[in-house]
Amino acid sequence: MIWFDYYNYWIVIVLMMVGLYLVMARHNLARKVIGLNVFQTSVFVFFISMGAVRDSSAPILAEGITQYANPLTHVLILTAIVVGVSTTSLALALIVRINEEYGSIDEERILLLDGDD
Amino acid sequence: MLAATAIALVYLRSLFVAVMLTGIYSLLSAALFVLLDAVDVAFTEAAVGAGITTVLFLGMLSQVPSRPEHFRELNLRIGPLLVALVTGAALIYATQDMPAFGDPNAPANLHVAPRYINDSKSETGMPNIVTSVLASYRGYDTLGEVTVIFTAGVGVLLLLGRPRRRPAEERDGQ
Numbered sequence: 001m002i003w004f005d006y007y008n009y010w011i012v013i014v015l016m017m018v019g020l021y022l023v024m025a026r027h028n029l030a031r032k033v034i035g036l037n038v039f040q041t042s043v044f045v046f047f048i049s050m051g052a053v054r055d056s057s058a059p060i061l062a063e064g065i066t067q068y069a070n071p072l073t074h075v076l077i078l079t080a081i082v083v084g085v086s087t088t089s090l091a092l093a094l095i096v097r098i099n100e101e102y103g104s105i106d107e108e109r110i111l112l113l114d115g116d117d
Numbered sequence: 118m119l120a121a122t123a124i125a126l127v128y129l130r131s132l133f134v135a136v137m138l139t140g141i142y143s144l145l146s147a148a149l150f151v152l153l154d155a156v157d158v159a160f161t162e163a164a165v166g167a168g169i170t171t172v173l174f175l176g177m178l179s180q181v182p183s184r185p186e187h188f189r190e191l192n193l194r195i196g197p198l199l200v201a202l203v204t205g206a207a208l209i210y211a212t213q214d215m216p217a218f219g220d221p222n223a224p225a226n227l228h229v230a231p232r233y234i235n236d237s238k239s240e241t242g243m244p245n246i247v248t249s250v251l252a253s254y255r256g257y258d259t260l261g262e263v264t265v266i267f268t269a270g271v272g273v274l275l276l277l278g279r280p281r282r283r284p285a286e287e288r289d290g291q
Binding site: 006007008009010013014016017018020021024025028030031033034037038041044045048049050051052053054056057058059060061062067068069070071072073074075076077078079081082083084085086087088089090092093094095096097099100105 | 226
């Protein structure tokens, strides 16, 4: 089953590319942030699937369990989730501020307004 | 299913619906984390990713006038699509060298993880390995995380604290 072995990576890559496409193709700044979130979650899924072990249990020590999932990737992603939320909040605050200044969150219109000055 | 939700995100016209779908997407990924034995990550993602992020997005939407976008703006754009496809193809080519999914002998599972699993009980007295690694072995990560949150909080206050002063000054001037 050589094909099924890499299934998790393919899902991650599809999500990653959807995120990348959203960031590059959308003029609406809020949609770019959504794209960044999608990209971010794909990295989370990548790490967690790297740490997953076949027939294993959640990394909480208990009697009679010998195989645990890798706890290290879980810790790294816990940190990453919280950091991701703080960067998202900063990005959204920037969007609100840009909207107050320019009256639009459309990238092209902002560039147009900047050209008039 | 996760991929389908993500792809639907590309074509939604209404920003509000897109934000709601982002929340659903986060919740779905939390469910996936439970399946992959990452329970701590799953509840953090459900609470923080699906909860707080959605609230933040809704707060942003309440400040920003949102209108349904024209289909012209949602057209498939060839340049970015090409870049995304080429990058994706290169990444899929690279997965040939990756360890198979769920392989207990993958390099990522062999280095420090066995030590945490074997010794964390006697060294920290905590049955939950994720907690003991987070708070004890990799405590500096958590310190850095708190620094990032603090910086982001200060940044948000600096960005959004100012405009509220302006109407007050105008009122004083009248």
